[in-house]
Every structure is written in C-alpha cells, then in structure tokens.
Amino acid sequence: MSAATGGHAAAAEGRSGESRQSGKRGLWKRLRRGLGRTRKGLVGRISTALGSSARIDEDVLERLEETLIESDLGVETSLELVERLRQAGDSGPIAAGDEFALRQLLVDEVAVLLLDAPPAALPPTPRITLMVGVNGSGKTTSAAKLARASLSRGEKVLFAAGDTFRAAAAEQLEVWGERLGIEVVRRPSGGDPAALVFDAVQAAGARGVDHLIVDTAGRLHTRGQLMDELSKVDRVARRAAGDTWNVFTLLVVDAGNGHNALVQAREFGATVPIDAVFLAKLDGTAKGGMAVAIARDLRLPVAYLGVGEGAEDLLDYKPRPFAAALFG
Numbered sequence: 001m002s003a004a005t006g007g008h009a010a011a012a013e014g015r016s017g018e019s020r021q022s023g024k025r026g027l028w029k030r031l032r033r034g035l036g037r038t039r040k041g042l043v044g045r046i047s048t049a050l051g052s053s054a055r056i057d058e059d060v061l062e063r064l065e066e067t068l069i070e071s072d073l074g075v076e077t078s079l080e081l082v083e084r085l086r087q088a089g090d091s092g093p094i095a096a097g098d099e100f101a102l103r104q105l106l107v108d109e110v111a112v113l114l115l116d117a118p119p120a121a122l123p124p125t126p127r128i129t130l131m132v133g134v135n136g137s138g139k140t141t142s143a144a145k146l147a148r149a150s151l152s153r154g155e156k157v158l159f160a161a162g163d164t165f166r167a168a169a170a171e172q173l174e175v176w177g178e179r180l181g182i183e184v185v186r187r188p189s190g191g192d193p194a195a196l197v198f199d200a201v202q203a204a205g206a207r208g209v210d211h212l213i214v215d216t217a218g219r220l221h222t223r224g225q226l227m228d229e230l231s232k233v234d235r236v237a238r239r240a241a242g243d244t245w246n247v248f249t250l251l252v253v254d255a256g257n258g259h260n261a262l263v264q265a266r267e268f269g270a271t272v273p274i275d276a277v278f279l280a281k282l283d284g285t286a287k288g289g290m291a292v293a294i295a296r297d298l299r300l301p302v303a304y305l306g307v308g309e310g311a312e313d314l315l316d317y318k319p320r321p322f323a324a325a326l327f328g
C-alpha cells in the first residue's frame, strides 16, 4: 500500500470514526427527546418526594417507592429499587439528600436491573417478522420502521398485509410500501390471514427476500376468537418457514398504555410465543418507565423503541442509555 493510499485510508477512518461519534450523539439526543415526557414526570416526582428533606430517610424512601410505582416501573421493580437505595443510603451523598446523586444512583441501579433482564436475540436473515398487538398500538407504522432499517442494511424486504380485516389496513401498508419501494403481498379484504401469510412466505422465497414483515390485524387480547386466529397465523407462518426462515414474533405495545400494556403482553404471550417487544409511541407519553416493568417483571426482551410517526423514528433498545435517559 502506498503512503498516499495509507494516508487516505487513515483520513477516511478518522472521518468515519467522527461520524460514528456524532451518529451516537444523535441517537442519544433522540432517545432523550423520545423519553422527554417520561423523564420530566419522573424527575419532577422525585423532587417532590424529596421535598425539603435534608436526608433521605424512611419517609422519603416510602414516597419514592410510590413515585416509581406511579411512574409504571412495575411494583416488583420499584420495591427492589427502593431496597437498593435503602442499603446504599446509610452513607454517602444520597444520605444527605443530594437529588442529583440520588438520580445517578437510580440510573445505575435501573441499568443493573435492565442488564440482568433477557436481551432480545434478533435471529439472522432470512427472517419473518410477525407484528402483533392490540388495535392501534402502532403495528403498521412500526413495520415500516423495521423495513426502513432492513433496507439500510442492504436487505431485500417484502411486506405481507396480514390485516385482511380492514380494507384500509392493506392500503395503509401499501402507502408505506410505495414510500419505501417495497412490494406488498395482499388479498381481498375478508380473506383468511393465515392463507395470506402462507402465500407471502412462498412469494418471499421465490423472490430471494431477506426479511418478510407481516402486518396483522389489531385484536383485543380478551377476544378469544381473534386470538385463536392469531395463533393460526403464527402456526402457519412457522410451518411455511420450515428450516429456511427464522420467525420473530414482535409484540407492539403503545407505551402510553402503561400498566395495561403489561396485561396485553401477558395475554398475547399466552396465545403466541412472543420473541420481543416493540415499545411504540414513547415520544407521546410520560409512561415510558413501563419498559422496565416489561423487561423485569414479565422478563420479555424489549427490542425496539418507536419515537415518532416517521419510518426513521426507530431506536434500538439498549439498557444503559435507556436508564440514563429516564432519570437525567
């Protein structure tokens, strides 16, 4: 390699190193912005719980416990966190009622808890991602976000309009398909979604697709018949996948549903094997703390965060930055 080429390579590396850094800063900013309402709520409540106390005593800890539970971090997790604060609080800066030190300690403790929760294991391509969840949780929009991310990795993507229930649903997916340059496999409305999924897997195989993203109809976890239909879609997808495709079932929950999202996750999980959770609409809610409850109390891996209505408004979930963006 000539010195000149080496120099160019080093310069290029320097630039890409810089852009990686600024890319990371950009992601951090977006995460902080996405969790803005949640953070404001949490930080405000922590200040209130501290009040004018000069020390973090048992009264303050009790108020903090309530605060964390009200902020949708989950009962078990909130109790555990306060117990850890109690142990840490006998000495050091937080005993003196230092709010900043308390928040830093919460970041550390939440990060430890989240790192202990199971991480999402995204299977390699060729992959079929099934988007499931209650009505309006964000499935179709989140499908578009995953598609855009796949395209940027150079993967060939195909959509399946598995929501055969509403005609407008397939059209909504087609609008995303046009914007992103992705074909959509669809059937006339009222068709059997399991049959549609079977067709889509065949089509994806024939076209050399890397990532087939299947949108499904929203359904309430309390409607037995609709849940049976979902179970059939899942079974057919897995059968059609054979040894060729990895099936990844992603539960999309609206972060604004707070505690109710936990109930949905538990019920959907009883019908289909949920591989991971897509936490949508984080940007519009103060209830983002529920990600901690999903990861810790339900032990369901969180894979993605939705932070806006655009296809680019997607963040990978990472425990430590998430904890840091929650409290500071």
Ligand SMILES: Nc1nc2c(ncn2[C@@H]2O[C@H](COP(=O)(O)OP(=O)(O)OP(=O)(O)O)[C@@H](O)[C@H]2O)c(=O)[nH]1
Binding pocket: 133, 134, 135, 136, 137, 138, 139, 140, 141, 142, 163, 169, 216, 217, 218, 219, 280, 281, 282, 283, 284, 305, 306, 307, 308, 309, 313
């Ligand atoms: N602010 C914000 N809005 C979102 C996000 N994800 C989805 N939305 C909006 O939420 C609404 C519902 O989103 P859809 O993707 O249609 O939800 P769905 O689960 O497919 O709905 P159904 O098919 O009716 O069950 C739309 O107005 C989306 O633009 C997000 O991360 N942030």
Ligand SMILES: [Mg+2]
Binding pocket: 139, 140, 141, 163, 169, 215, 216, 218
């Ligand atoms: Mg939809």
